[in-house]
Amino acid sequence: MKNKYSIFSLVKNAFSYHENWEKAWKDPVPKKEYEAIIIGGGGHGLATAYYLAKKHNMKNIAVVEKGWIGGGNTGRNTTIIRSNYLWDASAGLYDHALKIWEGLSQELNYNVMFSQRGVMNLAHNLQDVRDLKRRTHANRLNGIDAVYLNTEEVKKFCPIINTSQDIRYPVLGGTLQRRAGTARHDAVAWGYARGADEMGVDIIQNCEVKGIKRNGDTVEGIETTKGFIKTKKIGVVAAGHSSVIANMAGLRLPLESKPLQALVSEPVKPIIDTVVMSNAVHAYVSQSDKGELVIGAGTDDYVSYSQKGSHDIVEGTLNAILELYPIFSRMRMLRQWGGIVDICPDASPILSKTSIKGLYFNCGWGTGGFKATPGSGDLFAHTIANDEPHKLNAAFNINRFVSGDLVDEHGAAAVAH
Amino acid sequence: MFVINCPYCGEREQSEFKAGGEAHIVRPKQPTELSDDQWAEYLFMRKNIKGIQFERWVHTHGCRKWFNVVRDTSNDVIKAVYKMGEKPPTN
Numbered sequence: 205m206k207n208k209y210s211i212f213s214l215v216k217n218a219f220s221y222h223e224n225w226e227k228a229w230k231d232p233v234p235k236k237e238y239e240a241i242i243i244g245g246g247g248h249g250l251a252t253a254y255y256l257a258k259k260h261n262m263k264n265i266a267v268v269e270k271g272w273i274g275g276g277n278t279g280r281n282t283t284i285i286r287s288n289y290l291w292d293a294s295a296g297l298y299d300h301a302l303k304i305w306e307g308l309s310q311e312l313n314y315n316v317m318f319s320q321r322g323v324m325n326l327a328h329n330l331q332d333v334r335d336l337k338r339r340t341h342a343n344r345l346n347g348i349d350a351v352y353l354n355t356e357e358v359k360k361f362c363p364i365i366n367t368s369q370d371i372r373y374p375v376l377g378g379t380l381q382r383r384a385g386t387a388r389h390d391a392v393a394w395g396y397a398r399g400a401d402e403m404g405v406d407i408i409q410n411c412e413v414k415g416i417k418r419n420g421d422t423v424e425g426i427e428t429t430k431g432f433i434k435t436k437k438i439g440v441v442a443a444g445h446s447s448v449i450a451n452m453a454g455l456r457l458p459l460e461s462k463p464l465q466a467l468v469s470e471p472v473k474p475i476i477d478t479v480v481m482s483n484a485v486h487a488y489v490s491q492s493d494k495g496e497l498v499i500g501a502g503t504d505d506y507v508s509y510s511q512k513g514s515h516d517i518v519e520g521t522l523n524a525i526l527e528l529y530p531i532f533s534r535m536r537m538l539r540q541w542g543g544i545v546d547i548c549p550d551a552s553p554i555l556s557k558t559s560i561k562g563l564y565f566n567c568g569w570g571t572g573g574f575k576a577t578p579g580s581g582d583l584f585a586h587t588i589a590n591d592e593p594h595k596l597n598a599a600f601n602i603n604r605f606v607s608g609d610l611v612d613e614h615g616a617a618a619v620a621h
Numbered sequence: 622m623f624v625i626n627c628p629y630c631g632e633r634e635q636s637e638f639k640a641g642g643e644a645h646i647v648r649p650k651q652p653t654e655l656s657d658d659q660w661a662e663y664l665f666m667r668k669n670i671k672g673i674q675f676e677r678w679v680h681t682h683g684c685r686k687w688f689n690v691v692r693d694t695s696n697d698v699i700k701a702v703y704k705m706g707e708k709p710p711t712n
Contacts, residue, residue, distance in 0.1 A: 445671070447667075447668070447669035447670075447671075448671050451668075451670075456662070456666040456667075456668075457666065457667075457669070458661075458665035458666050458667065459667065459669050460642070460667055460669055461669055461671075461694075504640075505639060505640045506640035506676070506692075507640075507642075507643075507669060507670075507674060507676070507694050508694050508697055509671045509694050509695050510694070510695060510696055510697050512622075512697070513622075514622040514635060514636060515622050516622070516636040546669075549664075549665050605661045605664075605665040605666075606657045606658055606660075606661040607657065608657075
């Protein structure tokens with residue numbers, strides 16, 4: 205049993221100069237065999253392992269990660285959480301996640317700094333206005349909080365926005381989801397890792413998967429840089445590298461992996477206390493607790509695994525940011541980075557069984573997977589444990605690309621794909 | 622960000638071009654006879670390779686012509702450029 209984090213443990217450890225904190229997770233050597241193996245130690249993978257152990261009593265499981273946990277897209281995203289998606293299937297999926305977020309810090313005994321500061325999506329032309337109003341109505345029918353704001357209300361909610369109607373893309377209105385917000389991305393990975401480790405899950409870092417061993421249509425195990433590990437169930441949660449793992453298993457996926465960039469400014473005093481996104485001009489911004497502006501850019505249009513994007517993408521985003529927020533004109537940017545996002549043709553994820561028995565894929569989250577982390581883990585664990593999808597992720601099966609029953613969320617993805 | 626050697630215009634900044642995805646996906650000759658699986662394969666399934674990829678690009682802000690590129694997607698280094706209809710380089 206791990207020591208609980210609390211004000212008392214903080215005080216106690218202060219007396220020993222914080223040098224004796226218990227390790228949050230172990231560094232085990234892989235066993236010869238596991239009941240299930242999760243490939244990918246990001247937020248979604250660790251959450252999957254956590255819920256497999258917690259809700260499905262599968263304790264003899266491992267998470268294998270080629271780098272360090274939370275070092276991929278989990279540590280690279282702009283931490284936005286919301287559930288204001290258009291279609292019923294997406295609303296169910298993302299709001300399931302949002303409901304878990306609301307109690308996650310308590311459940312994990314780990315402060316994920318979930319902050320329901322609201323997310324506002326802006327409209328810049330009449331079609332945007334119609335689309336966003338439609339989305340607001342759809343959200344409310346699905347029990348998701350959403351309101352439509354006119355230009356004055358947008359200005360009142362976030363006073364630094366330039367609402368002049370003379371700019372190239374004037375603000376005509378926007379939607380607001382008050383339950384939406386942000387969380388500390390690293391803490392999510394670490395909190396789930398600590399929770400999973402406590403229940404006996406082996407978290408194996410620096411262990412790259414090199415091959416999937418199959419016997420006919422059944423999986424037998426994985427080849428890794430730390431040797432062969434036997435298992436009957438493999439959950440792949442490899443984000444941008446999902447196709448690489450799929451190729452090892454001889455499976456084809458409808459994915460393209462592309463660079464997505466983000467950047468942060470130097471830290472400043474509190475200036476923006478919400479998250480503002482704009483799909484049309486492609487700019488979104490929030491402020492971290494450290495005071496940095498966190499800005500998300502768009503994807504490049506070519507396949508790349510280089511974790512580098514193009515400068516013109518960043519330039520385009522900053523042009524839009526400056527027109528919407530003239531107050532930021534003299535801000536200096538501190539850091540810029542890229543992640544590799546795996547994008548489905550319908551901008552919705554895949555949480556599914558495959559044609560190979562014992563092989564499951566959780567991928568295709570594209571530019572917006574972070575918000576779904578707890579829900580994705582919970583539903584993927586259900587799918588792996590029962591060999592059947594939960595009703596909330598049934599629509600996100602891989603066969604929808606054959607049947608044509610797509611979940612087209614390009615409009616709600618907030619970053620144009 | 623990289624430079625692409627357009628076979629018609631020469632070396633230009635990548636931002637002048639638009640990527641057209643995987644190359645050499647052959648349009649079905651008899652579309653009416655395709656099964657749903659074959660349609661899915663043609664429309665949606667992609668190699669999405671980490672490594673040497675054959676792909677199409679169009680010089681949107683230049684000659685507006687389509688052509689093929691061989692690029693290493695792990696580091697964005699371009700290995701070859703060839704025109705539409707030409708055979709892809711083998712080495």
